[in-house]
Amino acid sequence: MTFRGPALALTAALCAAASPALAVVGGELSRDVDGPRSWTVRVETSRGELCSGAAIAPELVLTAAHCLMGGGSVSVVSLDPRFRDRRQAVIAVLPHPTFVPGTTPRTQPGADLALLRLAAPLPADIEPLSLGSGLWQGETVTMAGYGLAVENNKRTARKLRETQLVNAGNYTTANTVKVAVDTQAMGEAPGAGACRGDSGGPVLRGNGTSHDLVGIVSWSSGPLNSHVRRICGGFTAITPVNDYRSWISEASSQLLAMGRERRRGDPVPPRENSSWSWWFSR
Structure with a gap:
């Protein structure tokens, strides 16, 4: 560098x-209706954490794992074409398995990434990246x-x-x-x-x-x-x-496959011997 x-x-x-x-x-x-508004969301937790996120599928948001270490329920906020807030619940959070909570940016040995599964698809005017x-x-x-x-x-x-x-x-x-x-x-x-x-x-x-x-x-x-x-x-x-394309692809498939037939709020345990880290909105 x-x-x-x-x-x-x-x-x-x-x-x-x-x-x-x-x-x-x-x-x-940012005021372009076809610009970052179309793929950038706000990520918030019930414990006051504020971050941003990127829509990569109608029901998936990619964000930073450290944003979610404080626990609590998670929601995302997208902007409509008139830049008004629309809030949606997150039903599952999947951090990268190498991410280590409690570390600083200087000492973090893993990948600062997490995927969020939404309770419902994002509105049609949001264009996943x-x-x-x-x-x-x-x-x-x-x-x-x-x-x-x-x-x-x-x-x-x-x-x-x-x-x-x-x-x-x-x-x-x-x-x-x-x-x-x-x-x-x-x-x-x-x-x-x-x-x-x-x-x-x-x-x-x-x-x-x-x-x-x-x-x-x-x-x-x-x-x-x-x-x-x-x-x-x-x-x-x-x-x-x-660098993490394979994990993003596999984790996205896992998140989209789970919960299709369950009611919102019902717990879904990880698979046995799973290498994934799971937790769900409360």
Whole structure:
């Protein structure tokens, strides 16, 4: 990964100030009815957690696993063509089997991914994304999410925003993620990027019109050169979906197969000797 600036300074900035990416700082309000509104949802829990998610099938949302570690019931909120909220219940959550709860972004050894099975299909105006191929250094990507537009102002959350970033390459600690930065600031000064509320949000190849999902936002960090400690607007860590394509496909099939004939709220135990991690909305 190539950055302007000392490698040790980069490592210190990412490790010391890394935070789950909970809205898009430096981005713009998304108002295109055929844009991110069509595939980006808000993920909320009954215990107050706010994240984002990507629709990948009418009944499936891909998001970040750490968003769901607090427990409680889960719901997703999509926007209608007039940008009004529509809430739907989640009946099953399936985190990636390597994800380890209770870890920090720096120490997480597994994949920060989880699939959500909805109680009913998303409305017809939501267009699920397709899983993209590998994400290469120097590529432009578009991320979208709900959350803080201003790092320390909670009132700026829950509005859909988007921004373009550039993939600066891999960042490896206990696991490996892609790191994207503002196309101008390049992670050295405050710029556009993920913030609190964006975790789980979709990252699309190019300008976002391709429907080519290449990553899911995991966490964010402040820029290298800042007079105050920041956790947003510097580096955006992305879990590349191409690395986990097989799991996403198999897990999607498992989630879609379960519960077809059960009543909502009835418990469904895991299969014997299952390697999956399951829990259900309460």
